Amino acid sequence: MTDVDGRDVAAWVGRTYEGLAGVLDAEPATWDAPTLCAGWQVRHLVAHVTMPARLSPEQFGAExxxxxxxxGVLSDTVAARDAALPAADLLGALRSPVLHAWQPPGGGATGALSHAVVHSLDVTVALGRPPVAPADAVAAVLDAxxxxxxxxxxxxxxxxxxxxSDTGWAWGSGDAVRADGGSLVALxxxxxxxxxxxxPRR
Structure with a gap:
């Protein structure tokens, strides 16, 4: 899976999900922590991002x-229901090669990378942890x-x-918004x- 100037996006996606799994495996209490996704705890967010590894195309179609x-309704329904799955099952799905190779319909490799990076930051920024996504992946999402x-x-x-504030990356002109790269992606x-x-929203 290559895109974003021909770079190996699949490797970045895999490292991002593996890194998130590592954080949650090492700190079980974080499963109940809030994320940047309003109303979702970490377990809800992981249930959401791992749908491609857990639901067959037929199951997804039925949902x-x-x-x-x-x-949006599907996401909320699945997140609310599957957040109750055992942590081991959700961690296994985060580490699944199926998830690492998945691309959103119409989104391609860039969409897959953005999905992985943004949702990983929903967790790490909320927890005050450094990004688990590779720095080059964060920069690529900023550019995209x-x-x-x-x-x-x-x-x-x-x-x-x-x-x-941590890489020197900059874009645009006007009122400055300065933050680390991960926080800029979240914004x-x-x-x-x-x-x-x-x-501000459009």
Whole structure:
């Protein structure tokens, strides 16, 4: 799986999910901690991201039909239900090669990388931990989301300059928003940081 200037995105995705599994395996108490996804604890988020490794295409189709085609409803339903699965099962799914090779429909390798990086940061930023995603993967997602000028997640980047405090990465012009690269990705994904910072919505 290559994209993002021909680089090995699959390796980045795999390392991101493996890193997240390592954090949760080492710190069991974090399963009940809140994430940057409003209303979701870590266990809900992991249940969400591991759907491709746990649900067959037929099962996913049945879930989508039950949700009347609304992916947001499907996500909330599956997250609420499958958050109760044993931690060992969810960790196994995070480490699954099936998940590491999965690409969202229409999203390709870049979409798979963004999904992995953003959701891993939903956990690590909320917990105050360093990113588990490789630094190059975080930078690639920053480049991809800003190239789309925030349209992926509905944030308004007009008059905003983003500056990474840990890598020197920067984009845009206007009022400076300075944070570490992982926190910038979370802001670009429409999240509110633990300190209350958020980017305006369109």
């Amino acid at each position: 989508m039909a039950a949700a009347r085609g609304d992916f 989301v800003t190239a789309a000028e925030g349209a992926w997640f509905g944030v308004d980047l007009a008059g905003v300059r983003l500056e990474s 670009l994904a429409g999240r509110t940081l633990p300190d209350g910072r958020a980017l």
